Amino acid sequence: MKTNPFEKYFYPKTVCVAGASSKPLSLGYELTKTVIGYGYKGKLLLVNPKAEKILGVKCFKDIQSVPDEIDLAIVMVPKVFAEDTIKQLIEKGVVSIILITAGFKETGNEGEEAEQRIIDLVKKHNVRLVGPNCMGIINTLPSISLNATFVAEKPETGSMAFCSQSGAIGAAVLNSLRETDIRFAHFISVGNKADVNENDLLRYWQSDNNINVITYYLESFVDGEGFIKNFIDGSITKPVIILKAGKTSSGMKAASSHTGAMGSSDKVVNAIIKQFGLIRAETLNDLFNTAKGFENFPSPKGNRIAAVTNAGGPAILTVDTLEKNNLKLAELTQATMTKLKEIVHPEGSLNNPVDLLPGGTAEQYKLVNEILSGDPNVDAVISVFVEPVMVKALPVIEGINSIRSDKPILQVVMPLPEFWQEYREKSMYKLPLFRNPEDPAVVISNMFSFTQNRSGKKRLNQKAALYKSDLSKFSDQFLPLRITEEFAKLYKLPVIGSLIVKSGELESLNLDFPVVIKAVGKKLIHKSEFNAVSLNIKTQVELLAEAEAIIKATAKNNAEVEGFLIQPYVKPKFELLVGGFRDSNFGPMVMFGTGGKYVEYYEDTSIRSAYLCDDDIEEMINSTKIGRIIKGVRGEKPVDIQALKEVIKNLSQMMLDNNNISECDLNPLLVSENNKMYAVDVRIKLG
């Protein structure tokens, strides 16, 4: 027998339901009924202190009385008995437990303590526990046929695995199966994720050959940095699609009152998902459509789309969705056009999207789809069919399904309702069909971005602790200026030289003008708000006058000037921002964009995990407006992009090396008229 506890979760030879019930509509009854109804191939062991039999299956009084070895134990006893039941299961040597019972952490302090006691117990004995507060597990593979949930539907077999943090989302998906035609191999509801979480399942499903696509509904990440490390080290090769709820601050608030954990900002989640080649679904519909795409079609090798239709309108709605999804209309080759001319009605359209007119037949549809998918300029085909009176849908759809191509051909069908049942009953191919003109672009785009990301991304040679640093001796949140500058120079950040003097020392200085002076003082964090900065000072006389003016202006605001910082003046052509911060969930992050004092208002920044690839830096720069501008527009010379990349790379190395740095900003990172970069204000925050 297999010893991996996850094999026992999904491929149990025996399942014990502790808390099986004889009362219809109770959860303990309905789950038992569902297990039996779906035809579980292993041995079902029911535990109930009173009943002799439930639904014809013999019951045992307690766990000790169960004669068999238990591969998987499903616990749904009242919560006051949960801990004791789990103790008994551990004594019996069970290693895979699902605790369905609710009323733990999600209900407040008392529940949280009870949950912690259970977790301490299972950790001590190296036992794994799914839940509590979850709704079960399904394996549709015919050798197992286990549906241990409350939803008595009969899911069909696919190669997708689905993990839902919300039981209700799981239930809603299961409720809809007969309409949505979602198929899967494994489903698991993980509830409070007290022990087993998304990270465990990620690694397990990667190793399970029955699984081709891994999907999640998540409200939070238990250990985001741990999750992404599986992608950084390349150990996950299967497509992973995530519907991450709690995107907006309202949604996060709702999610945190539900799951008890405040998550990362949505901007961080988005950046992480994109960077490591995961796929983010915006809706349940997108999640499962994309999964169906991976399960059933070859991945596109490019983003050039050909479309065929029997009607203009739906094709235009389809084409409208391409650009937003980084796809484009293919330019068909002349050879393709010549072939199409033989088939397409003279009043139809040979151009992409090809229009067969409402009279387009099954034969024409099949031929045109074959021709389009054979065109070297085409990476994927979308076939749109609105059922007219004179052409029946099924032969059209099946004709296209029968095409063998190494490119995906996705079909949008807008038929009379009878069609769907007919398709389910009569289709030989049962390939997924899409109902909305907007659906295929999302699927193709997601598949293409997966292909792109998994091929060719080379991770930077980032070493842990490039420089030994000991920042722990500093108690202030902000590292002192002198130390900050030295430290930044260690990482080759282009720090401009600066001098700190007391007010009285200004007169005796011997400076190379022009210079900048900035007042230094405890209350002077945002210097420009206090008029505590003066730029482009050209003479000693001007210097003293400006210092005087600053002291007066800040005095008005009750902010004492303790001294002045003096730097060479650089006339700025551009003001950039390069920075880093530590996300509570995903760890070190790096940022690039438009800098300067209006940085929050321009909202022109791009972020990534500090675990970078070369391409990531390039993408970061390109995904901002300032990034496109500094590459040289309107006849201007470009900024030294290679040097900028080094700054971003070195700052991310600093974030990786020093996990007590919570924030680091070069803002602004000035670009001078002659395209040199100067970090004129560097801040490092510890914590």
Next chain:
Amino acid sequence: MKTNPFEKYFYPKTVCVAGASSKPLSLGYELTKTVIGYGYKGKLLLVNPKAEKILGVKCFKDIQSVPDEIDLAIVMVPKVFAEDTIKQLIEKGVVSIILITAGFKETGNEGEEAEQRIIDLVKKHNVRLVGPNCMGIINTLPSISLNATFVAEKPETGSMAFCSQSGAIGAAVLNSLRETDIRFAHFISVGNKADVNENDLLRYWQSDNNINVITYYLESFVDGEGFIKNFIDGSITKPVIILKAGKTSSGMKAASSHTGAMGSSDKVVNAIIKQFGLIRAETLNDLFNTAKGFENFPSPKGNRIAAVTNAGGPAILTVDTLEKNNLKLAELTQATMTKLKEIVHPEGSLNNPVDLLPGGTAEQYKLVNEILSGDPNVDAVISVFVEPVMVKALPVIEGINSIRSDKPILQVVMPLPEFWQEYREKSMYKLPLFRNPEDPAVVISNMFSFTQNRSGKKRLNQKAALYKSDLSKFSDQFLPLRITEEFAKLYKLPVIGSLIVKSGELESLNLDFPVVIKAVGKKLIHKSEFNAVSLNIKTQVELLAEAEAIIKATAKNNAEVEGFLIQPYVKPKFELLVGGFRDSNFGPMVMFGTGGKYVEYYEDTSIRSAYLCDDDIEEMINSTKIGRIIKGVRGEKPVDIQALKEVIKNLSQMMLDNNNISECDLNPLLVSENNKMYAVDVRIKLG
């Protein structure tokens, strides 16, 4: 009998089908069958040269033989006979014709000419024609019961009207009715819109008391400026929802090859739709969901949403959609919380979203929805129900449907598939239900924006031709600088004074420094690219040196310097853009945003029709990043926003008055350190 041709389209006492056929699956047969099947209450007159009867209805040999007056003629004869048939109908005195036959403008030059001949004919006789290349008309109202399309579905009655430019989109919607539960009063497919178009239907439906909501699927506007004038003069008061396809350049290309007309940019369409209180739907689903909202629910008076659920996950997905749709979670009053405490399970959640847990009953759902909709802090309620094993869906849904409230209560239901049929058969209320957690926020937001826009927007007192202008004498595309400045000053635009001199004249000038010089010459449109500008010149010596340098730099680029423009130098704090342009479809437009030489790259502009309300200008400013910055951030004094508004208002007046101005730009409109505005570069383009 009514004489308005549109009354005859939708309420005909007699319908004549010219081209009725006895061959099953032909369009002429199927449409006839559908008219009969749906139980048309008027008299059906069939014309077929050969058949005696079709489907039991007597046929006439030709139109002259029809004894009755014909209210509505539906022409589906082969295209070679179309013109002649229409002639006969005109002779018979018919004023309302639908030409279903295809093969006209959409197929090329020959078809276009044939279409034009028909249009000349009907215009000459004051007859109206819908089509060609369309798929018919429906009026579901029981007094008429006309389904004159090829789709033999039996649509249910509602108060919505739907106009589709695409027959296939119409067919797809009709195909789906039994699944989507879309109901409507009128449907019309307008095909090539050779005569009757969206503008005619807009005015007609506004006048028809059976219609409460007007919806469109459009690929182009026939006369955008004419369309919006109905909203400017306040003659349209009903909600108008538009799904405008051809949004992206690929989509527009696809649409134009389909309809033959290149449309306005999507940014213009979006701005227009928002400005005049129309509603834009992104998908067919959104279009009909929003229409259902208007048909069935009171409009929300604010944007504060309460949600109730029996499960966390779907509620979080719902809440996640609020912010994107300008809605927010309501703060429930203490009184509401106290009432909820009596009802909600102690392990559920009293906070918004209120969680009843899976055990939540029909009674609890009804009570909680009543309490939430009664809370003065709540403007709309979203109730989410995932069907669990132990609670049946129908009583929950019907209980909520039975609540009488002046606030909308929208329900998301995620049940087993059987529910939908049960609901259709047994529901007393038949209120629309939503299938996706994302749906209600879109509907509520659309309804709220309609309410907001239709109440309280005061149009500016814009007069036609505020100033008499005669720009027609200028043949150049760009108006000469001197004329431009004078003209701009007429409209009180803050033009900075400027002087134009020849190179040789520079020495003898007597200037107030600092100044700016710009080279003037035919090839010097984008001056900064040629280094043809020098700022902040402080002395006469500097002036001559800079002029020399410019002449050298431009000579390298083969651009001759014809002279210099000299302006006072203003140190810029901000660079704004105020501009105008004439859209080929919607007429005069005005623009505001971040200016300067990188204007295209910052993409921080907001546009509106020049037919402005006070609020429009405020919104324009607020919807840009620079607009928020100049209002004063980080302790800075705000720019004089009132003065800026005057500039925008005056420039839009200029666009309204002078319809030969195709473009006008103040870029940059400099804001100085002391917050004054200076238009240092004004360009007016004619055409």
